[in-house]
Amino acid sequence: MSIADNIRAFQQELSGTNCRLVAVSKTHPVELIREAYDAGQRLFGENRVQELTAKQPELPADIEWHLIGHLQTNKVKYIAPFVHTIQSIDSLKLLQEVERQAAKHQRQIRVLLQFHIADEETKFGLSWAEAEAMLRDAAQQLQHVRIAGVMGIATNTDDEGKLRQEFGTLRGYFERLKADFFADNQDFNEISMGMSGDYRVAIEEGSTLIRVGSAIFGHRAYPA
Ligand SMILES: *Cc1c(COP(=O)(O)O)cnc(C)c1O
Numbered sequence: 519m520s521i522a523d524n525i526r527a528f529q530q531e532l533s534g535t536n537c538r539l540v541a542v543s544k545t546h547p548v549e550l551i552r553e554a555y556d557a558g559q560r561l562f563g564e565n566r567v568q569e570l571t572a573k574q575p576e577l578p579a580d581i582e583w584h585l586i587g588h589l590q591t592n593k594v595k596y597i598a599p600f601v602h603t604i605q606s607i608d609s610l611k612l613l614q615e616v617e618r619q620a621a622k623h624q625r626q627i628r629v630l631l632q633f634h635i636a637d638e639e640t641k642f643g644l645s646w647a648e649a650e651a652m653l654r655d656a657a658q659q660l661q662h663v664r665i666a667g668v669m670g671i672a673t674n675t676d677d678e679g680k681l682r683q684e685f686g687t688l689r690g691y692f693e694r695l696k697a698d699f700f701a702d703n704q705d706f707n708e709i710s711m712g713m714s715g716d717y718r719v720a721i722e723e724g725s726t727l728i729r730v731g732s733a734i735f736g737h738r739a740y741p742a
Pocket of ligand 1: 542544565586587671713714715729730731732733
């Protein structure tokens with residue numbers, strides 16, 4: 519299976535669903551990203567600022583770039599001119615810096631709030647209480663940031679019951695935020711969950727954005 523074949527297989531699998539594919543191209547060269555682009559893929563995800571800013575100018579301007587990895591406040595400025603969606607908002611400080619940089623470039627940046635849903639201590643993300651406090655403090659001041667939903671990374675496991683429970687938790691957070699803070703806001707509509715190993719379960723649990731790398735591009739040359 520080529521990259522183009524893989525993209526077409528995902529297009530088929532997702533057609534008629536409410537879920538879209540973010541092709542996670544981290545560690546892969548621009549030539550391979552272009553193969554996916556030529557097969558019709560437009561949403562791409564990278565997890566490192568330096569890699570994203572190196573690749574973006576080499577590739578077509580209509581790509582919708584998603585930053586999916588942990589983002590340090592002092593690096594927002596490098597991606598603010600072009601990034602479409604930052605999926606990894608995990609603090610008020612970061613949210614405010616995205617607002618500041620988006621204003622500077624007179625553009626809108628879409629963001630997702632990343633929640634901690636997995637067992638692993640190492641994975642970043644907000645708790646429910648942190649997200650609630652953040653939105654109370656911040657939501658009104660945001661003019662250049664559109665909060666569009668939630669993102670989460672499940673535990674790396676084959677246990678389907680556990681995956682379902684974690685994805686269900688994230689969907690629950692989405693629904694509570696929608697009711698409490700975004701009831702009249704059509705922009706708040708994304709649940710980003712599901713990767714190569716667990717995207718089918720994620721779709722069944724209500725994912726609207728799956729982030730898939732190795733199932734499209736093959737194994738990564740170095741861990742990321
Ligand atoms: C790398 C990565 C993915 C894709 O992982 P695969 O298992 O290769 O599909 C998805 N989400 C995040 C946040 C990642 O860092």
